Amino acid sequence: xxxxxxxxxxxxxxxxxxxxxxxxxxxxxxxxxxxxxxxxxxxxxxxxxxxxxxxxxxxxxxxxxxxxxxxxxxxxxxxxxxxxxxxxxxxxxxxxxxxxxxxxxxxxxxxxxxxxxxxxxxxxxxxxxxxxxxxxxxxxxxxxxxxxxxxxxxxxxxxxxxxxxxxxxxxxxxxxxxxxxxxxxxxxxxxxxxxxxxxxxxxxxxxxxxxxxxxxxxxxxxxxxxxxxx
Amino acid sequence: xxxxxxxxxxxxxxxxxxxxxxxxxxxxxxxxxxxxxxxxxxxxxxxxxxxxxxxxxxxxxxxxxxxxxxxxxxxxxxxxxxxxxxxxxxxxxxxxxxxxxxxxxxxxxxxxxxxxxxxxxxxxxxxxxxxxxxxxxxxxxxxxxxxxxxxxxxxxxxxxxxxxxxxxxxxxxxxxxxxxxxxxxxxxxxxxxxxxxxxxxxxxxxxxxxxxxxxxxxxxxxxxxxxxxxxxxxxxxxxxxxxxxxxxxxxxxxxxxxxxxxxxxxxxxxxxxxxxxxxxxxxxxxxxxxxxxxxxxxxxxxxxxxxxxxxxxxxxxxxxxxxxxxxxxxxxxxxxxxxxxxxxxxxxxxxxxxxxxxxx
Numbered sequence: 001x002x003x004x005x006x007x008x009x010x011x012x013x014x015x016x017x018x019x020x021x022x023x024x025x026x027x028x029x030x031x032x033x034x035x036x037x038x039x040x041x042x043x044x045x046x047x048x049x050x051x052x053x054x055x056x057x058x059x060x061x062x063x064x065x066x067x068x069x070x071x072x073x074x075x076x077x078x079x080x081x082x083x084x085x086x087x088x089x090x091x092x093x094x095x096x097x098x099x100x101x102x103x104x105x106x107x108x109x110x111x112x113x114x115x116x117x118x119x120x121x122x123x124x125x126x127x128x129x130x131x132x133x134x135x136x137x138x139x140x141x142x143x144x145x146x147x148x149x150x151x152x153x154x155x156x157x158x159x160x161x162x163x164x165x166x167x168x169x170x171x172x173x174x175x176x177x178x179x180x181x182x183x184x185x186x187x188x189x190x191x192x193x194x195x196x197x198x199x200x201x202x203x204x205x206x207x208x209x210x211x212x213x214x215x216x217x218x219x220x221x222x223x224x225x226x227x228x229x230x
Numbered sequence: 231x232x233x234x235x236x237x238x239x240x241x242x243x244x245x246x247x248x249x250x251x252x253x254x255x256x257x258x259x260x261x262x263x264x265x266x267x268x269x270x271x272x273x274x275x276x277x278x279x280x281x282x283x284x285x286x287x288x289x290x291x292x293x294x295x296x297x298x299x300x301x302x303x304x305x306x307x308x309x310x311x312x313x314x315x316x317x318x319x320x321x322x323x324x325x326x327x328x329x330x331x332x333x334x335x336x337x338x339x340x341x342x343x344x345x346x347x348x349x350x351x352x353x354x355x356x357x358x359x360x361x362x363x364x365x366x367x368x369x370x371x372x373x374x375x376x377x378x379x380x381x382x383x384x385x386x387x388x389x390x391x392x393x394x395x396x397x398x399x400x401x402x403x404x405x406x407x408x409x410x411x412x413x414x415x416x417x418x419x420x421x422x423x424x425x426x427x428x429x430x431x432x433x434x435x436x437x438x439x440x441x442x443x444x445x446x447x448x449x450x451x452x453x454x455x456x457x458x459x460x461x462x463x464x465x466x467x468x469x470x471x472x473x474x475x476x477x478x479x480x481x482x483x484x485x486x487x488x489x490x491x492x493x494x495x496x497x498x499x500x501x502x503x504x505x506x507x508x509x510x511x512x513x514x515x516x517x518x519x520x521x522x523x524x525x526x527x528x529x530x531x532x533x534x535x536x537x538x539x540x541x542x543x544x545x546x547x548x549x550x551x552x553x554x555x556x557x558x559x560x561x562x563x564x565x566x567x568x569x570x571x572x573x574x575x576x577x578x579x580x581x582x583x584x585x586x587x588x589x590x
Contacts, residue, residue: 081326107435108442110450112421115407122397123450124442131273132442140326143274150404152397155274167440189439194421 002048003220004211006060006069009037009051013203016095017070024228044227046220055079057206062086064210067221074100074178074201078138087206091230096203098178100138102145103190105167105174112194114149117174121153124173135159135172138198142176145198164188205230233586241582242318242336248362249316249340257315259300261322265290268299271535271566281322281333293322297339298535298560299567302575305343306568312344318582331552332583341577343564348574349504352539352559353511355576359543359555360517362580366589368543368554372481373528374508375399375558376538377488377501381474384497387412387463390453400530409471414462425451426458470495477526481509484524508539535563539576545588554588555580 007028008014018028027042028049039049050066057071058079070093076083104111111120121132132154136142139156146154157172164184166172176198179185185192205228213221250256266289268276280295294300297317305313318338325331340358342351360370382395391412398404410416425431431451438444473491477484485506492498509519529540538559545551557578565572 082329105439105442107432107438107444108447109425109431109435110447110454112425113419115411115419116422118404119394120442120450122394123446123453127446128441131270139277143278147275147278148403150398150401150407152273152401152404155269156277170441173440173442189437194419 001214001217002046003068003213003217003224004048004050004066005041006050006052006057006066006071007039008054008057008070013054013070013096014051017093017203020093020095021228026224026227044220044224046216047224058083058087061206061208062210064208064212067208067211067213067217068224069206069208070203071206072096072098072201073204074098074138074141074199076204076206077199078141086209088209090205090207090225091228093203093205096201098180098201099197100141100176100178100199100201101192101197102134102142102174102176102195103164103179103185103192106186106189106191108191114146114151114193114195117193118149118151118153121151125153131155132174133157133172134174134176135163135166136176137163138176138178141198145176149195164190232590233583237586238336238583241586242338245338245362245580245582246316246318249338249358252314252340252358254314254316254340257301257304257317258319259294259297259304259317261294261320262291263294263300264288265292267303267567268292268295271299271563278326279323281324294319295323296321296579297337298341298563298577301339301341301577302560302564302567305341305573305575306564306571309343311573312342312346314344315339315341315577335581335583337579338582339577339579341575343573343575345574347511348559348576349507349511351574351576352508353515353517355557355578356512356539356541357515357517359541359557359578359580363543363555363585366554366585367545368588369523369546370541370543371523371525371528373525373530373540374501374505374538375529375536375540376504377474377498377526378530379537380498380501381471381495384495385463385467385471387467388457388460390457391460391463402527402531409463409468412460412463413465413468418458422454422458426455466494474498475527477524479524481505481512481519481522481524484526485509488526504538529558535560537562541578545584548588551584551588552581554585 007017021028025043029040031038031040037051039051041047041049054071055075057069058076060066061069062080080086111117124132134154135157137160159166163175163177265282281293283291285291301315320334321337322334325333344351378399382392385392395408477487488502492502512519529536536558540558542553543555544553555578559576561574564575
């Protein structure tokens with residue numbers, strides 16, 4: 001047995017995670033060919049690296065198949081019911097910052113708050129005969145947010161990519177998506193509501209509350225978390 | 231939970247037989263229901279409570295979260311009048327907030343579609359449930375959404391404001407936020423004030439994209455301007471609504487108390503007559519209304535189809551459990567599903583699983 005650390009398998013998220021661990025004396029690296037998802041850990045004993053898609057890391061943590069994992073808060077909250085009973089956040093890693101926001105066409109000068117969105121949704125439904133469509137892939141988070149905000153007469157439509165384009169393509173009236181800079185929104189003639197975002201997300205190191213450990217694993221985890229200062 | 235599925239099913243069948251004995255026609259309906267109808271009725275929130283699945287040819291389907299909608303649909307399409315139905319079967323609810331609660335359980339229902347004396351029919355349903363549940367020590371509680379609706383409809387303010395409040399009667403937080411705004415307790419949001427301060431806000435709006443047209447935006451701006459010109463809802467009016475919402479006593483006292491409020495809000499009177507006739511009908515059926523609890527806000531935060539009488543039976547020693555039985559009047563639902571037709575309807579359901587559990 002060893003402590004299994006799940007890390008995003010590609011892109012900037014992987015590189016930055018490697019940097020963050022490296023700066024704390026734990027060297028993570030990919031091994032073998034570029035296409036092979038295998039990795040190595042140097043600088044600490046009893047820890048192995050598992051490279052996974054960032055979207056799968058919440059599920060693997062919840063199932064206890066990995067002990068530690070790096071992923072976005074957004075994915076943890078969207079994918080895990082009662083997430084705080086399944087994982088514990090150990091450290092925010094300071095990168096991968098993005099807000100989950102609700103955006104509407106910039107031309108909707110009458111809509112800036114959730115209260116406005118609700119009012120516009122009621123009028124829209126009366127006029128068009130169906131509920132106002134909001135495109136997103138974060139169904140649970142957005143639904144909870146809109147319920148708390150008292151918005152009725154809307155429906156969520158699933159959008160797994162190019163969400164900003166759905167309004168122009170007439171498949172949605174508004175969107176809820178992750179944004180880091182807002183440039184894509186502006187380019188698509190959208191504006192963010194003047195409200196607290198649905199969620200502020202960043203890459204975070206989580207510990208599984210479900211993963212089994214023996215005494216050696218516990219010791220390895222203790223040493224690792226001490227090195228990481230978490 | 232400690233009650234086996236077999237025991238729950240047997241209890242469901244026993245209760246259905248009791249309802250059939252009382253004159254209801256046994257009915258069954260499909261487990262998979264069109265998601266479209268349910269989504270249109272309840273909105274997106276139903277997805278958090280029900281299981282949605284996808285069928286390649288029939289589109290989005292939902293495992294029935296209750297029987298009321300399919301029973302109303304069946305009755306409206308080919309039901310004889312008057313009709314009394316009973317059913318027993320599983321319903322399916324996602325339990326994200328309460329994973330310890332079962333997501334699949336039986337419901338046994340009794341539903342009445344009848345154009346006769348409505349007070350008497352309310353009393354028939356409540357009385358029948360009270361008799362069936364008598365062996366178990368449960369506390370009945372009643373309410374009447376019609377009284378709340380009448381109170382809002384009687385507010386001295388614009389029709390638009392009354393409509394906005396009526397639309398959110400089932401969302402207490404939002405309802406309160408609207409009342410606070412209309413009465414000036416919370417200020418107009420800065421963004422709206424800034425927009426209204428502009429002479430022609432659309433002039434600098436940029437390209438209009440999407441299905442919501444420039445005309446729709448202009449229409450809402452005009453509505454917001456008109457609303458901004460409205461005088462604040464007076465403190466006295468808010469106090470009247472609060473007084474109605476706070477009524478929580480036995481039916482007899484509640485009726486008296488509401489009559490006092492109606493001195494300043496005569497719009498309540500027709501709804502109070504309905505309430506009084508129901509109390510009389512309940513008495514005639516042997517229910518002691520001097521002991522029966524009434525809460526004006528009861529039935530407000532559950533599914534938004536009860537629009538009149540609402541009732542529940544709760545186990546006071548088990549506050550962790552949901553109500554063992556619930557029911558009420560849903561005339562408006564028959565109108566929405568009736569395709570141009572409507573019929574007064576009242577009914578309720580028992581959950582045999584938790585009934586057995588509290589009876590132990």
